[in-house]
Amino acid sequence: MSESARKDTPEQAEFRAYCREWLAANKPGEPSVRLPQSPLEIMTEDQLSYLQAWQKSAYDAGLVGCDYPVEVGGGGRSNCQTVANEEMMAARTPFFPNVIGLGMAAPTVFYHAREDVKSELLPRLFSGEDIWCQGFSEPGAGSDLASVQTFAERKGDKWVINGHKVWTSLAHFAEWMIILLRTDKSHKYDGLSYFVVPIRSALGKGVTVRPLIKITGETGFNEVIFDNLEVDDRFRLDELGKGWQVAMTTLLHERGAGELQTPRAGGMKNKSTHAITAGNVIELAKACKRGEENSAADDPLLRDKIMRQLIREEGLKQNQRRTRVQALLDHPMRLPLQNKLLASEIAQQTAALALEVEGMRSSLYLADENAPAGGQWPLAYMNSYGMTIAAGTSEVQRNILGERVLGLAKSK
Incomplete structure (x- = not known):
């Protein structure tokens, strides 16, 4: 029995047994298409259809949205x-x-939207039938999020949106977007409001989505241009001018505050994807030959580096467990920011170590049949930089931890 199971309440113990039995009978089979390493890199309809079917199946079985009220799905x-x-x-x-x-x-819609909007949008969100994206970053506003300029002008009971969002993951498949907009140009923070807006139904009618091709060849990123898109006022979340406060709800969950409440299954080991873990680096080291008899796993220096990564991963795992202790949650950002910062950097270190294990063959990419592990590790390393940037760069995370959690002087 796992440590988590030993601490289950009676309700959790009963639900755990149900989940385990259902998963044993209903875990999806090997996909016929190559899956991306991350849901943010879904590029094809075939990939999306396979993964949507899995989410819908899990939702119908009660494994998604478990802790939300029945009234909202x-x-x-x-x-x-x-x-x-x-x-x-x-x-x-x-x-x-x-x-x-x-x-x-x-969580943002649940805590800030009108009741009718929650009931309308959340069931299809949980089931995966409606894909969502996030409209925060702009060409002139990244780390300084409060400088966004995409503007919403009120006209009766509607808002007309004009502007430009960028680095918008999954926008090419999204039905809906959560978006931070400027509704008053005379105030930086109090001039922001938060909306949910339709994307797919408005393509060519106020919304343009353009893919951004990365160095990896993937097209998970997009830019989204708004040209007089009209949305109903009921899709505004919370009060006018409270967009910055609503955005903090989103960012806290993006940085991990709601991680334990968010269905983030993953790690399926198949020909299509490799989890970025030190355990998988060990498997890689055993498979990478060094001469006729030895493998990379026989190199004492590499063995030491892999062990250091295992220790870091275990430390992160134990730190994440602390989020269950209410007494340690006196500051809402402390543990989420720590975990986001460490998880993104540990993943990057692990991917870099895998390239060291592969040696010269780490330059071989996905299309090369001689690439170790199907070329997944060079891809993982390049994509790891996105995780140290998303939801605020590592530098931003350290500044927030230093200034707002530890009470240090503001950086200059």
Whole structure:
């Protein structure tokens, strides 16, 4: 029995047994298409269809949205999403495609939207039928998020939106976007308001989505241009001018505050994807030959480096467990920011170590049949930089931890 299971309440224990039994009978088979390493890199309809079908199946079985009220499409349970997540991770299921919807949009909509909007949008978000994206960054506003200039002008009971969002993951498949907009140009923070807006239904009618091709060849990023898009006022979240406060709800969950409440299954080991873990680097080291008899795993220096990564991963895992201790949550940003910062940098270090294990063959990419592990590790390393930038760069995270958590002087 796992340590988590030993601490289960009676409701959680019963639900865990149900999840385990259902997953044993319903875990999806090997996909016929190559899956991306992350849901943010879904590029084809075939990839999306496979992953959407899996999320819908898990939702119908009650493994998604467990802790949300039944009235908004949830399961009506208490502290059970963590259980479902743990069992899906243990079963090594595919990830869910609607990662932005589940991890950021759902809690933001739930805490700040009108009741009719919650009931309308959340069920299809949980099921994965509607994919969501996030409209925060702009060409002139990245780390300084409060400088966004995409403007919403009020006309009766509607708002007309004009502007430009960028680095918008999944916008090419998204039905809806959570978006931070400027509604008053005379105030930086109080001039911001928060909306949910339709994307797919407005293509060519006020919305243009253009892919941004990365050095990896993937097209998960997009830019989204708004040209007189009209949306109803009921899709405004919270009060006018409270957009910055609503955005903090989104960012706290993006940085990990709601991680244990968010269905983030992943780690399925198949020909299509490799989890970025030191354990998989060990497998890689055993497979990478050094001469006729030895492998990279026989190199004492590499063995030491891999062990250091295992220790870092275990330290991160134990730190994440602390989020269950209420007494340690006196500051809402402390543990989420720590975990986001460490998780992104540890993943980058692990991918870099894998390239060192591969040696010269780390220059071979996905299309080369001689590439170790199907060329997944060079791809993982290049993509790892996105994780140290998303939700605020590592430098921003350190500044926030230093200034707002530790009380240090502001950096200059």
